[in-house]
Amino acid sequence: xxxxxxNRQREAVKxxxxxxxxxxxxxxxxxxxxxxKIAYLIQECGIKARNIVAVTFTNxxxxxxxxxxxxLVRGRVSRGLTVSTFHHLGLTIIRKECSLLGYKPxxxxxxxxxxxxxxxxxxxxxxNAEDDTVERIxxxxxxxxxxxxxxxxxxxxxxxxxxxxxxxxxxxYNRMLKAYNAVDFDDLITLPVLLFRNQPDVxxxxxxxxxxxxxDEYQDTNGAQYExxxxxxxxxxxxxxxGDDDQSIYAWRGARxxxxxxxxQDYPALKVIKLEQNYRSTSRIxxxxxxxxxNNPHMFEKALWSELGEGEKIRVIRCRSDExxxxxxxxxxxxxxxxxxxxxxxxxxxxxxxxxSRLLELKMQHHQIPYHINGGVSFxxxxxVKDVMAYLRLLxxxxxxxxxxxxxxxxxxxxxxxxxxxxxxxANKHKVSLYQACDERGMEEVLASxxxxxxxxxxxxxxxxxxxxxxxDDPVSVIxxxxxxxxxxxxxxxxxxxxxxxxxxxxxxxFLVDSLQKTLESGExxxxxxxxxxxxxxxxxxxxQEEEDDTDRVQLxxxxxxxxxxxxxVFLMGMEEDLLPHxxxxxxxxxxxxxxxxxxxxxRARKTLTITMASRRKQFGETLDTSPSRxxxxxxxxxxxxxxxxxxxxxxxxxxxAGRVGLESLYKSLSD
DNA sequence: CATCGTATAGTTTTT
DNA sequence: CTATACGATG
Numbered sequence: 016x017x018x019x020x021x022n023r024q025r026e027a028v029k030x031x032x033x034x035x036x037x038x039x040x041x042x043x044x045x046x047x048x049x050x051x052k053i054a055y056l057i058q059e060c061g062i063k064a065r066n067i068v069a070v071t072f073t074n075x076x077x078x079x080x081x082x083x084x085x086x087l088v089r090g091r092v093s094r095g096l097t098v099s100t101f102h103h104l105g106l107t108i109i110r111k112e113c114s115l116l117g118y119k120p121x122x123x124x125x126x127x128x129x130x131x132x133x134x135x136x137x138x139x140x141x142x143n144a145e146d147d148t149v150e151r152i153x154x155x156x157x158x159x160x161x162x163x164x165x166x167x168x169x170x171x172x173x174x175x176x177x178x179x180x181x182x183x184x185x186x187x188y189n190r191m192l193k194a195y196n197a198v199d200f201d202d203l204i205t206l207p208v209l210l211f212r213n214q215p216d217v218x219x220x221x222x223x224x225x226x227x228x229x230x231d232e233y234q235d236t237n238g239a240q241y242e243x244x245x246x247x248x249x250x251x252x253x254x255x256x257x258g259d260d261d262q263s264i265y266a267w268r269g270a271r272x273x274x275x276x277x278x279x280q281d282y283p284a285l286k287v288i289k290l291e292q293n294y295r296s297t298s299r300i301x302x303x304x305x306x307x308x309x310n311n312p313h314m315f316e317k318a319l320w321s322e323l324g325e326g327e328k329i330r331v332i333r334c335r336s337d338e339x340x341x342x343x344x345x346x347x348x349x350x351x352x353x354x355x356x357x358x359x360x361x362x363x364x365x366x367x368x369x370x371x372s373r374l375l376e377l378k379m380q381h382h383q384i385p386y387h388i389n390g391g392v393s394f395x396x397x398x399x400v401k402d403v404m405a406y407l408r409l410l411x412x413x414x415x416x417x418x419x420x421x422x423x424x425x426x427x428x429x430x431x432x433x434x435x436x437x438x439x440x441x442a443n444k445h446k447v448s449l450y451q452a453c454d455e456r457g458m459e460e461v462l463a464s465x466x467x468x469x470x471x472x473x474x475x476x477x478x479x480x481x482x483x484x485x486x487x488d489d490p491v492s493v494i495x496x497x498x499x500x501x502x503x504x505x506x507x508x509x510x511x512x513x514x515x516x517x518x519x520x521x522x523x524x525x526f527l528v529d530s531l532q533k534t535l536e537s538g539e540x541x542x543x544x545x546x547x548x549x550x551x552x553x554x555x556x557x558x559x560q561e562e563e564d565d566t567d568r569v570q571l572x573x574x575x576x577x578x579x580x581x582x583x584x585v586f587l588m589g590m591e592e593d594l595l596p597h598x599x600x601x602x603x604x605x606x607x608x609x610x611x612x613x614x615x616x617x618x619r620a621r622k623t624l625t626i627t628m629a630s631r632r633k634q635f636g637e638t639l640d641t642s643p644s645r646x647x648x649x650x651x652x653x654x655x656x657x658x659x660x661x662x663x664x665x666x667x668x669x670x671x672x673a674g675r676v677g678l679e680s681l682y683k684s685l686s687d
Numbered sequence: 688c689a690t691c692g693t694a695t696a697g698t699t700t701t702t
Numbered sequence: 703c704t705a706t707a708c709g710a711t712g
Contacts, residue, residue, distance in 0.1 A: 073701090073702080103702090200701090200702055204702095264700075265700080267700065267701095268700085268702080367699065368700075369698080369699085369700085370698050370699090371698095427688095430688090433688085434688090573700065575700045575701070594699090597698095598698095598699090599698095599699065600699080612700080633703085634698085635696095635698090636703045637703095
C-alpha cells in the first residue's frame with residue numbers, strides 16, 4: 016500500500032472477513048479505498064484480477080478506477096479485472112447468456128426514444144391513448160422493472176383499471192422487445208436477475224467467477240441492482256460497498272438509499288466503517304455543506320472535517336438576469352485565472368438543468384474561454400449517430416426490422432409510409448423480416464412495380480455493401496464508401512438548420528467510424544467486423560466517448576453529472592427557488608433530494624465556491640421574476656459574502672470591481 | 688411522395 | 703425561443 020491512508024481507510028482496505036459497508040462522506044477518499052483494496056486483494060490475498068469485479072455508476076468513474084488500479088499494481092497483474100457500471104456488467108452477462116434468455120447475438124438496446132415510439136405503436140392498436148399516458152406508462156414499466164415486478168405480477172397487483180391497462184401494455188411491450196431482438200436499459204439489470212432466479216446453475220457459474228465484489232455509490236442502487244449484488248455475492252459474502260446517503264440523488268429513477276441500512280438485515284455480520292476526514296475542501300466549504308445537510312433526516316450521522324485550512328468565504332452573487340449571470344461567471348473566471356495564474360480546467364460551472372448551459376456556452380464563446388460540456392444529449396442518442404448505427408445493425412443483421420425502418424428512406428429513396436405499410440403487412444403475414452420480404456415474389460401482387468423497384472434497389476445495394484464487407488480486408492473503408500455512396504453527408508447538409516451544425520454532425524459520424532476502426536484494431540477475442548459492430552451496437556465503446564480530458568478547458572456540467580468529481584474553483588449557478596429546489600420537487604414535496612443535490616454541488620469545490628443567481632430569468636421567451644433559493648438561508652451566514660443583494664453592498668462592489676478591471680460588461684451586470 | 692409551412696409543446700436530473 | 707410534429711400543397 017504505497018499510498019498514505021488514514022487508519023480507517025486502511026482498515027476498510029484490509030477488512031475482508033465479512034461484508035463491509037464503508038460510509039464515505041464526500042471527498043473522504045473512497046476511490047482510494049476501493050482502488051487500494053483491489054490492489055490489496057490482488058497482491059496480498061492472492062485473488063486473481065479476473066475474479067474481482069468492481070461496479071460503479073458512470074463509465075467515467077469506471078475508467079478512472081481501472082486506470083488507478085493499473086498504476087497501483089504496475090503491469091499486467093490487473094489484466095482481466097472487471098471495473099464497469101451496473102448496466103455494463105448486466106450487458107456482459109446477457110451477452111454471454113443470451114441464448115438462455117431467448118435472444119440472438121447482436122441484439123440491440125433501445126433507448127428512451129425507441130421505447131416511446133414502440134409503446135406508442137403498441138397503444139395505438141389497443142386504444143388511441145394520449146401522448147402523456149405513453150410517458151406515464153413508460154415510467155410505470157421502468158419502475159416495475161426496477162423493482163423486479165414481472166408483467167404477471169403487475170397484472171395481479173393492479174387495483175385500478177388504469178394500472179390494469181398499463182400492466183397489459185407492459186406484457187405486450189416485453190413481447191415486442193423480444194420480437195425485435197432488443198432489450199431496454201432496465202433489462203440490463205432485470206434479465207440477469209431473472210435468469211439467475213430460474214437457473215441456479217448459471218448463477219453458480221457467475222458466483223464462481225466473482226471471488227470479490229466491490230460496489231461504489233451504493234446509495235444509488237435500485238431494487239433490481241440490490242438483488243443482483245445479493246445473488247452474485249451469495250453465501251460467500253465477499254463484498255465491499257461504499258456509499259453516502261447524503262449523496263443519494265437518483266431516487267427519481269428508482270434508487271433506494273435505504274439499501275444502505277438494508278444491508279444490516281441481510282448480512283448480520285456486516286462491518287461498518289465511517290470515513291469522515293475530507294481531503295478535498297476547505298473547512299468553510301465543509302461547514303457550509305454540513306450545515307445545509309443537517310436539515311435532512313439521517314440514517315447514519317456523520318460530520319465531515321478537514322485539515323486544509325479555513326479558506327475563503329463563499330461568495331453569493333445576485334445578477335439582474337440569467338444573461339448577466341452567465342456573463343458574470345465568464346468574467347469572474349477570466350479575471351480570477353489571470354490573478355491567480357490558474358488554468359481553465361481548474362474551474363467548473365454546475366447547474367440544475369441542461370438548458371442552463373446554452374446561455375453559458377454563448378458567453379464562454381463570446382469571451383473565448385475554452386469550455387467542455389459534460390453530458391447533455393448523449394452521443395448515441397443523436398439522430399445522425401443512430402442513423403449510421405442502424406446501417407451498421409442492418410449490415411450485421413438484415414432481419415433487424417427496426418434498423419431497416421429507420422434508414423430505408425434516409426437519405427431519401429422515395430420510399431414512403433404507404434409503401435412500408437404494405438411491406439409490413441406482407442412481412443407479418445408471411446413471417447419474414449422486412450428485408451426478406453422485399454425480394455419475395457409475392458410482393459409483386461401487393462405493390463406496384465415502380466415502388467417495389469425502389470425497395471429492391473435498396474436491398475440490392477445493401478447486399479452489395481455486405482458482400483464487400485465480407486471480402487475486404489479493410490472493412491471500415493467499405494463503411495466509409497457506403498456512406499459516400501448514399502450521399503449521407505449531402506443529406507445531413509440539407510437537413511441541418513445550419514452548415515455549422517451539419518459539420519458537427521458529420522464529425523460525429525467520423526468519430527463513430529473511427530471508433531469502429533479502433534474497436535476492430537484493439538485485438539479483442541473476435542476481430543471480425545460483425546463482432547466489432549456488435550460491440551459498437553452494444554455501446555461497448557461508451558467509455559471512449561468521453562474525450563481527451565487533457566485539454567485545458569472550463570467544465571460545464573449538471574449537478575448530477577458532477578458527482579464524484581472535484582474542482583479547485585466551483586460556480587454553482589441558478590440558486591433560485593423553483594430551480595434549485597426544482598419546482599416539480601417542491602410540488603412533490605421532495606425537497607430533501609434537492610438539498611442533497613446542492614450538498615453534492617458544494618462538496619465538489621476544493622478552494623473556492625461561488626454561488627450565483629439571477630433576479631430575472633427568461634423562460635420560453637418571457638421574463639419571469641425569481642427569488643433566492645431557500646437553501647441560501649440554510650447555509651452558515653458568517654461564512655458567506657453576499658454581492659448584489661442590498662443596494663449599499665452592490666454599489667460598493669460596483670466601484671471596487673470597476674476600478675480593478677475595466678470590463679464594461681461586468682460594470683453593466685452590477686449596475687442594476 | 689416530398690417539401691415546406693405552421694402550430695405547438697416543452698425544461699429536471701441519466702445508465 | 704427553439705425543436706419537433708403534423709398537415710397542406712405541389
